Amino acid sequence: MGSLRFPFSFSQPATTRFPSGAFSPGSIACSVAVSAAIGAGISAGISISQNSTNPSLHSALNSFLSNFSRSSPLWGSLSLSDSSAAVVTESKTGFSFPAVLKDSQGLLGIGLRRKAVFGLKNIDVYAFGVYADDNDIKNFLSEKYGTLLTNELKQKEVTQDLMESDISVTVRLQIVYGKLSIRSVRNAFEDSVGSRLKKFGGSENKELLQKFTSQFSDEYKIPRGSIIDLSKEKGYVLRTTIDGKEVGSVQSQLLCRSILDLYIGDEPFDSKAKEEINLKLASVVTK
Ligand code: DAO
Ligand code: DAO
Numbered sequence: 157m158g159s160l161r162f163p164f165s166f167s168q169p170a171t172t173r174f175p176s177g178a179f180s181p182g183s184i185a186c187s188v189a190v191s192a193a194i195g196a197g198i199s200a201g202i203s204i205s206q207n208s209t210n211p212s213l214h215s216a217l218n219s220f221l222s223n224f225s226r227s228s229p230l231w232g233s234l235s236l237s238d239s240s241a242a243v244v245t246e247s248k249t250g251f252s253f254p255a256v257l258k259d260s261q262g263l264l265g266i267g268l269r270r271k272a273v274f275g276l277k278n279i280d281v282y283a284f285g286v287y288a289d290d291n292d293i294k295n296f297l298s299e300k301y302g303t304l305l306t307n308e309l310k311q312k313e314v315t316q317d318l319m320e321s322d323i324s325v326t327v328r329l330q331i332v333y334g335k336l337s338i339r340s341v342r343n344a345f346e347d348s349v350g351s352r353l354k355k356f357g358g359s360e361n362k363e364l365l366q367k368f369t370s371q372f373s374d375e376y377k378i379p380r381g382s383i384i385d386l387s388k389e390k391g392y393v394l395r396t397t398i399d400g401k402e403v404g405s406v407q408s409q410l411l412c413r414s415i416l417d418l419y420i421g422d423e424p425f426d427s428k429a430k431e432e433i434n435l436k437l438a439s440v441v442t443k
Pocket of ligand 1: 161282335336341
């Protein structure tokens with residue numbers, strides 16, 4: 157296994173080095189939880205070096221880690237069971253997201269979808285993570301912003317460009333609320349997705365909404381812990397899988413745009429997540 161190095165600097169600069177070989181393979185090798193408790197004032201430099209058999213994973217992981225160490229406020233805790241299985245844990249729900257999905261898509265940010273019921277209390281419906289390939293992002297965005305510095309780029313709404321691009325993006329949802337009925341799910345996306353279809357398409361687009369929702373027949377169960385991947389693939393194909401099983405796909409630029417708008421658009425479900433994603437995109441482009 158590779159060697160891991162975690163130089164943390166606190167107010168009294170100190171370096172902690174974990175000797176390689178101190179952890180037995182197969183067990184939880186190393187777990188780093190950077191919690192809000194040690195939050196303010198901490199500047200953590202996290203780096204990972206190893207002999208990886210998967211260079212794209214390695215680079216995605218490194219870029220993820222470098223972003224993580226810079227991001228403030230920290231969005232969750234990071235743990236490494238071994239370097240190829242790095243996950244980020246959403247702090248409120250405890251749900252974990254792999255740092256890399258589909259071999260090359262790196263995690264850009266995580267957040268929480270909440271919903272007010274009866275106009276009163278908010279329930280946590282699902283945690284989500286947004287992923288895209290570093291190289292795709294770099295290629296696409298550097299054409300437009302190639303001459304800008306990271307700090308200049310961070311002021312731009314780079315998420316807007318990502319939404320409009322034909323880059324593959326995956327939004328992973330992990331169901332938190334255990335009592336979702338298919339009916340309440342349908343009603344919810346008639347509101348959320350429906351309002352975006354109308355906003356971007358200029359009409360109700362009932363047919364398109366119907367095409368999307370008809371994929372989710374009553375036989376699907378989505379208990380707590382279910383994983384739903386909404387993948388925007390090249391050519392504006394939106395493919396949905398539930399717990400790894402394909403449910404269907406719909407080819408529509410408008411639908412892809414509307415779905416991404418829920419997470420990185422003007423009125424996102426979790427504005428902190430959108431901010432993180434924007435910063436991450438800026439840092440990938442100018443790296
Ligand atoms: O039980 O009435 C209730 C609350 C239901 C909230 C439904 C929110 C559904 C959000 C969409 C989930 C998509 C997976
Ligand atoms: O959170 O309001 C929202 C919209 C989420 C869209 C996600 C749709 C995926 C739903 C799968 C349901 C399976 C029964």
